[in-house]
Amino acid sequence: MHNPHTTADLQVALRARLGDAAILTEAAAMLPYCRDWHGDVTSNAIAVLRPRSTAEVCDAVRACRELGLSIIPQGGNTGLVLGAIPDRPESQVILSLERLKAVRSLDPDDFSMVVEAGCILAEIKEVAASKGMFFPLALGAQGSCRIGGNVSTNAGGINVLRYGMTRELVLGLEVVLPDGTVFDALSTLRKDNRGVDLKQLFIGAEGTLGIVTAVALKLTPFPDRVATALLGLNSLEDVMRLYRRARRDCCDLMSAFEFMPPIAFTLAREAMPDLAMPIGGDCPVYVLMEISGSGLVDVDDLMQRFLENVLEDGLVIDGVVAASAAQARNLWLFREGMNEGQARRGTHLRTDISVQLSGLPDFVKEAEAAVATAVPDCVCVSYGHIGDGNVHLNVLPPAGLAAAERSNRIHTAKKVINAVLDRYHGSISAEHGIGRLKRADFEERLPDVQRHLLAAIKKAIDPAMVMNPGCQLNLKELS
Structure with a gap:
């Protein structure tokens, strides 16, 4: 989106429209929002917007649209694929959901709860447990990740083999669309076969189609x-x-x-x-x-x-x-x-791979052997979730390497691992998403029919390309 205004002009306009309390513009205050979880990448933004309600999210989206700004939605900023980090800071704002943290309802008889997108996962689990209920999503980052981000990335974790991915745990959604209107589908019905299940479009979309502001979640009895x-x-x-x-x-x-x-x-x-x-x-x-x-x-x-x-x-x-x-x-x-x-041990290759269960041992052996041949001074660390075929085959370069040499080792290791993965017809992203980090690898493997469908959905819902441009798909491909 072309923007003729200076950064200072845009900040003044945002403050006038949204109020001082909802905006951060100082570099030090914005830094935690502009740096990825591992500290590998630091960017910038016009501003960080911090709305307190769904209505304020709507106002923020409309203001950004009018000013020609695109929006990077952000939850707890614990993602691993740069999906919530600006890549065009001169024309992008970060919209943090951290202040939308109300538990709107919890119904033990219905085995459901409705929470706002900024609720921290661990706190959701604690509230459910206080009523004898259990929300089974479990991640290493659950003390800081937020449910809106979990939904937007379709997070996995350690309990997938029994309870499924986040997608299986979502009963309903509230989403602010790119034009500032609200898609309200917060129903907790288990069976509702009234046509296309539109909420599924936003689960795993990484904020490219809209901003999740509230979620209806499926609970189970607490496993005591x-x-x-x-x-x-x-x-x-x-x-x-x-x-x-x-x-x-x-x-x-x-x-x-x-x-x-x-x-x-x-x-x-x-x-x-x-x-x-x-x-x-x-x-x-x-x-x-x-x-x-x-x-x-x-x-x-x-x-x-x-x-x-x-x-x-x-x-x-x-x-x-x-x-x-x-x-x-x-x-x-x-x-x-x-x-x-x-x-x-420093910057390293973090992979998030899935293969068919029956092929998992052979895949790990072949991929580790390929890495050992290509970059023999690196260490492979393979671990993951047996039962859903998810392997994290990480590669650690040796200590003391210059940054450029370390980057070359990581690039080479990724290339040889993905080559083995392609032979096994696996996925380059089992649970972390695509973001910006894996976009090129994703697009390289994207069949034409899927590319056409994804582009059509994006154009239909977000024709002005307001929502998280550069995440998942290259916008040039969609124009």
Whole structure:
């Protein structure tokens, strides 16, 4: 969008229209909104808008449209693909939803709640738990990510194999459209077959079609009985065999099944030195498994009987079962802490890949071998969510490299991993989204029919290209 005004002129116009309290323009105040979560990229913006209600979001959208500004919607700014970071700061504002944080309703009999987009995920879970309810979306960033962003990126996390992606947990939406009108579909009905389910257009759209301002969420009974185990195995093939057994024997009570390499313990303790090792670190691969339930279900007995069988068969060679909630939390800290440990080793390749379950072990072996050949001084860290085929095959360049050399290693590693992924007909984004970081890789693999449909939807809903331009698709392709 062409804009003839200076930055100062635009800031004055926004203040006159929206009020001083709703706008940040000082560089220091805007910095946290203009920098990505890992600190790899820092940008700028005309202003950061901070509305307090859906009505104020509408006013902000109309004002930006009239001034020729485009809008970057932002939740907790915890995304990993630069979807909420400006790439044309001279003509873009960030619209933060952080002040829309009311819980509008919670109905235990309906197993639903309606919350505003700025509510932090962990706080939603706490409010639901206070009423004996459970909202199952679980992410490492749940203490700071916001539900509007979770919806807009269709977030995944550790409980997908039982509860599904965010898309499966959304009953209704309220969305401010690019013309400033409100799409109100906040119904909590489970069955509503009145034509096309329009709310689905905005889930996973990363703010390119509208701004999610409120969400109706699906709840379940709170799983007050949880059994957690960390298990050592000989190979990824054995991990898949264990998963098949767990799916059969533990059925739908299994809520998490994560695999990790031995280096996970090293990385986690680099970030959290006080973590106590719960198990020997010399197995080729580890599984963090959790089953949960409520009411009359005895998950401890189920876990014990399951592990007795797989230990007797030699499938598991080492393991520990958490004896308390605190011990279970300690086990999960290794899974969560390894991410922070990787970040402490500097800029690195973070992938978010999904492949067919049956091909996961072979894919990891082939991709790691390809990386070892192409960039032999780098370290592969492969881990992820068995059960939904999601692998995070990350690559850590050696310490001490110059920034340009580190960038070259990352680019080479990504190229060879994606080449293997293409042979397996997998996805370059299992749960993080496309944003700006993966746009070129996404467009390179986008079939013509899908490109045409996505372009048609964007043009129909946002013909002026107000909403998050440059995210997901190149606007030049749509003009």
